[in-house]
Amino acid sequence: MCMTMKELLKNNKIYEYGIVDFEKLTVINRRLLPKEQIRSVLFVLMPYKTGNVFPTDGYNMGLFARITDYHLYFSRLSEKLLPRLEEISGGKVFAFADHSPIFEKEGAAKCGLGFIGKNSLLINPTYGSFVFIGCFLFTKRIEEEIRNCDLNCGDCNACTKACPNNAIGDDKIDTKLCLSAISQKKNKAIEDKIILAKTKTVWGCDICQNVCPYNKQAVSSPLLDFDEDAIENISAEMISTMGENEYKKYAFSYREKNVISENLLTAKGKCDIIK
Ligand code: SF4
Ligand code: SF4
Numbered sequence: 001m002c003m004t005m006k007e008l009l010k011n012n013k014i015y016e017y018g019i020v021d022f023e024k025l026t027v028i029n030r031r032l033l034p035k036e037q038i039r040s041v042l043f044v045l046m047p048y049k050t051g052n053v054f055p056t057d058g059y060n061m062g063l064f065a066r067i068t069d070y071h072l073y074f075s076r077l078s079e080k081l082l083p084r085l086e087e088i089s090g091g092k093v094f095a096f097a098d099h100s101p102i103f104e105k106e107g108a109a110k111c112g113l114g115f116i117g118k119n120s121l122l123i124n125p126t127y128g129s130f131v132f133i134g135c136f137l138f139t140k141r142i143e144e145e146i147r148n149c150d151l152n153c154g155d156c157n158a159c160t161k162a163c164p165n166n167a168i169g170d171d172k173i174d175t176k177l178c179l180s181a182i183s184q185k186k187n188k189a190i191e192d193k194i195i196l197a198k199t200k201t202v203w204g205c206d207i208c209q210n211v212c213p214y215n216k217q218a219v220s221s222p223l224l225d226f227d228e229d230a231i232e233n234i235s236a237e238m239i240s241t242m243g244e245n246e247y248k249k250y251a252f253s254y255r256e257k258n259v260i261s262e263n264l265l266t267a268k269g270k271c272d273i274i275k
Contacts, residue, residue, distance in 0.1 A: 016045035018111025032101035039141040047127035047221035062204020091140030112147030119208040128218030159208035179205040
């Protein structure tokens, strides 16, 4: 990677990145691929745990849902980066995060940005697993930039033991049992509500991340913008009084308000079905 591109990323506080040839990656959604031939992919990590958010509500809620939705963060970042990346590479560049044509987690691991842990998350040696992944697809070939990462879970089983719903299997997560997936379902069965109530889960779940030794030694994120509108004390009342623009700042807004509101009532033991 040329110095200009490195400088550009550094100036935007992106310190964990890698480039890999497109042919080495797994395409998971061909329909999202640009019509142009893609030759290289730049992966960037956006760590989001700054250490400045201190929840006081006692709910099990993923940090990603308490802070600025990373799709918004990435869209602001890519607006800044895209024109410069096109200028530097001399070709077209396309940005994706989450809703991507390629398997981002595997691609980031192929660049040496971390390894995939037993909790199925990418674990970066510096920032741990509290990282979002974004990628830029280039029509021009860019020299590969691959780091060496020889870390792994080893004998550790902390996440498997800590998972309150035994969702972590030998080689993958059972999403039917994962509280994060259950909390985001639109229509929940009674059993879903019971487990959300028991674990006071509102949206997402960080239990398997919080126990991970790689997160205990992780460096805090320098991306302080993530905390701008952090929610430390969430309630159904707060959600109901949020204006549309305010609501759209958070990752849970891809569902209607009633989904998270019902979860909040369930977690508070105020849902009729579980009485
Ligand atoms: S997010 Fe929560 S429920 Fe899902 S695997 Fe991790 S600890 Fe288990
Ligand atoms: S808690 Fe242990 S087993 Fe689980 S992902 Fe972290 S290192 Fe791997």
